[in-house]
Amino acid sequence: MKLNKNSLIIRIWKYLIIFSILILLFLWLFQVIFLDKYYEWYKTKSIKKVAEEISDNYSDDDEFFNTLEEISINEGICIELSSDGSNWYYSSNMNKSCLWDKRNPELVKLKEDFMDSDEKTILLKNHSVNNVNSLIYGIKLDNDSYVFLNTILDPIDSTITILKNQLLIVTIIVIILSSIIAYYISNLLSKPITSLNKSAKAVASGKYDVVFPNTNISEINELSDTLNYAKMELAKTYELRKDLMANVSHDLKTPLTMIKAYAEMVRDITYKNKKKRDENLNVIIEEVDRLNSLVSDILELSSLQSNINELNVEEFDIVELITSIIHHFEIFNLTEQFKFNFINEENKVIVKADKKKIEQVIYNLISNAVNYSKNEKIVTIKLINNKDNVRIEVIDRGKGIDKEDLKYIWDRYYKVDKKYKRTRVGTGLGLSIVKNILELHKYKYGVLSEKNKVTTFYFEMNK
Numbered sequence: 001m002k003l004n005k006n007s008l009i010i011r012i013w014k015y016l017i018i019f020s021i022l023i024l025l026f027l028w029l030f031q032v033i034f035l036d037k038y039y040e041w042y043k044t045k046s047i048k049k050v051a052e053e054i055s056d057n058y059s060d061d062d063e064f065f066n067t068l069e070e071i072s073i074n075e076g077i078c079i080e081l082s083s084d085g086s087n088w089y090y091s092s093n094m095n096k097s098c099l100w101d102k103r104n105p106e107l108v109k110l111k112e113d114f115m116d117s118d119e120k121t122i123l124l125k126n127h128s129v130n131n132v133n134s135l136i137y138g139i140k141l142d143n144d145s146y147v148f149l150n151t152i153l154d155p156i157d158s159t160i161t162i163l164k165n166q167l168l169i170v171t172i173i174v175i176i177l178s179s180i181i182a183y184y185i186s187n188l189l190s191k192p193i194t195s196l197n198k199s200a201k202a203v204a205s206g207k208y209d210v211v212f213p214n215t216n217i218s219e220i221n222e223l224s225d226t227l228n229y230a231k232m233e234l235a236k237t238y239e240l241r242k243d244l245m246a247n248v249s250h251d252l253k254t255p256l257t258m259i260k261a262y263a264e265m266v267r268d269i270t271y272k273n274k275k276k277r278d279e280n281l282n283v284i285i286e287e288v289d290r291l292n293s294l295v296s297d298i299l300e301l302s303s304l305q306s307n308i309n310e311l312n313v314e315e316f317d318i319v320e321l322i323t324s325i326i327h328h329f330e331i332f333n334l335t336e337q338f339k340f341n342f343i344n345e346e347n348k349v350i351v352k353a354d355k356k357k358i359e360q361v362i363y364n365l366i367s368n369a370v371n372y373s374k375n376e377k378i379v380t381i382k383l384i385n386n387k388d389n390v391r392i393e394v395i396d397r398g399k400g401i402d403k404e405d406l407k408y409i410w411d412r413y414y415k416v417d418k419k420y421k422r423t424r425v426g427t428g429l430g431l432s433i434v435k436n437i438l439e440l441h442k443y444k445y446g447v448l449s450e451k452n453k454v455t456t457f458y459f460e461m462n463k
Contacts, residue, residue, distance in 0.1 A: 009183075009190040016182030017175070024171050031163055040153060043135055044123070047149050050075055051121075051139045058141050078150040082111065114138050115146055192220050200227060208235035236408075255287035262287075311354040311440060318351045318358075318390060318461070319344055322381055325362050329379075332370060337377055340366075344383040351390055351461050357437045358461070362392065364430030365457050369396035372455070386460075393458040400451040409447065410435040434459075 030038070050071055057064060072079050114122045122138040133153045140146055192215040202210045208231060212224040262280040270276035322342060332338035351358075362381075369379040376397040384391040401409060410431055438445045438459050445459035 009186045012186030012189055013179075013182045016185060017178060020174055020178035020182070024167075024174060028167055028171075031167065035163070040135075043151055043153060046075060047077060047135055047137045047151055048123075050077055051137055051147065051149055054079075054147050055139055055141060058145070058147075076151060080148045080150075082115070082146045082148065083144050110136070111138070111146075111148060189217070192217065192224075196220070196224060196227060203227075203231050203234065206238075208232075208238065255290050258287050259284050312356070313352055314355055315350055315352050316355045318349050318392070319346060319383065320348070321355065321359055322362060322383065322392070325359060325366065326381065328363075329366060329370065332377075338370060338373070339378045341378065341380045342383075343380060346383070346385050349383065349385055349390055351463060353441055353461060354437075357440070361434050361437050361459065362394070364434050365394040368430050368457070369394050369398070369455075372396060372398040389460045389462055391458060391460045393456050395454060395456045397454050400453055400455050401447070401449040402451060406447060406449065 053071070054068065057067065068079050068081075071077065110122075110124075120140045122136070124136040135151050135153055137149045138146060139149075192213070196212055199210045199212050210231065212227045212231070214221045214224050262283050266277055266280045266284075270280055322344075326340050326342055329338070329340055333340065366379060366381065373379065373396045378397055380393075380395040382393040382395065384393070434457075435445070441461075443459050443461055445457075447455065447457050449455040
């Protein structure tokens with residue numbers, strides 16, 4: 001497989017290699033380059049601590065001197081006690097590495113100058129005597145007593161050389177191992193992402209049966225679940241789009257066919273018979289109105305979902321509005337024996353909303369109830385005047401809605417009945433328009449349904 005230099009696997013591999021190199025550089029920096037500096041800092045801190053301990057426990061008894069011997073041996077420090085310019089104690093750890101030698105005039109003068117001064121401490125680093133780098137520390141115990149400490153700064157060149165050789169071997173081994181491990185890790189991380197990308201391309205080409213697999217990485221699993229959900233939504237949208245094209249095509253084709261047929265009839269047959277001609281022309285006008293209604297509903301739905309509509313809020317009587325809308329449906333009472341019941345205990349209820357849009361909501365809900373009513377041609381509109389809101393219910397005794405379909409009925413283009421049949425009134429886009437208008441008002445809405453018994457659409461308006 002040919003890898004792109006900007007691919008995920010190459011980038012992860014590079015970053016892990018760089019991380020390993022930085023760790024090795026850090027080790028080289030502190031274990032080799034700064035080792036002597038660290039060693040000097042550590043010995044300085046140690047000798048000061050010993051001096052403070054001697055000063056705190058200073059006495060002239062045997063126990064004190066035994067303590068000095070123990071400190072000298074454990075810490076590798078030469079100790080000298082002086083009083084009135086004379087030396088009266090040397091630690092037994094006096095060897096060639098110790099500088100306290102009376103025959104060394106430089107050290108004798110150093111001690112005399114310190115005792116003659118008003119200084120309480122003296123510290124000389126890298127003080128070279130006989131080509132030996134040492135650390136000298138002096139502290140005043142009382143008016144005539146002093147303690148001098150000395151430790152050599154051991155040559156660590158050989159130690160550094162050993163560490164360099166050792167780190168060189170470690171560096172080579174670490175780089176090789178990190179390259180192998182980095183490649184394995186990068187491949188482990190990039191492989192599921194590459195697989196997801198391949199599946200996503202398949203979905204983009206229209207293959208909705210692809211499954212995005214899960215892995216042992218939680219973040220990739222979340223991405224996989226999200227893509228699976230998106231795939232299902234795309235598949236559903238694709239199906240709904242096909243249904244839409246079928247439904248809209250049917251709604252457009254049927255009136256166009258009738259318009260053409262009746263127009264030809266007027267032209268060829270009934271143009272001399274006024275009564276027949278008027279009847280035919282009325283059919284043509286009705287079908288044109290139906291086409292116009294369909295186009296208007298599609299434009300209205302697109303407008304609402306694009307959020308370009310603004311609310312024209314005003315106060316109005318919702319009882320009066322519902323009564324007026326029901327009056328428009330009386331034609332179904334005359335032609336199909338539909339019965340419309342308006343249940344309301346109030347003569348007048350004032351609400352504040354966009355009157356035209358709420359009118360459209362109620363109209364579409366009643367229209368939907370008429371379309372899906374079967375044997376019992378009864379539509380009930382109920383107004384419940386609560387303390388904080390007004391609840392409006394539109395109830396029909398039609399075939400009901402399956403539970404699995406309830407959450408989809410508000411979706412654009414969705415139809416519960418896949419076998420399309422021409423509606424008695426409206427265009428089949430009513431519930432999508434209802435949903436968008438109510439969400440624009442931020443009103444609570446929903447549907448309750450029992451299969452083959454009763455269906456209740458409702459929404460609640462703020463007072």
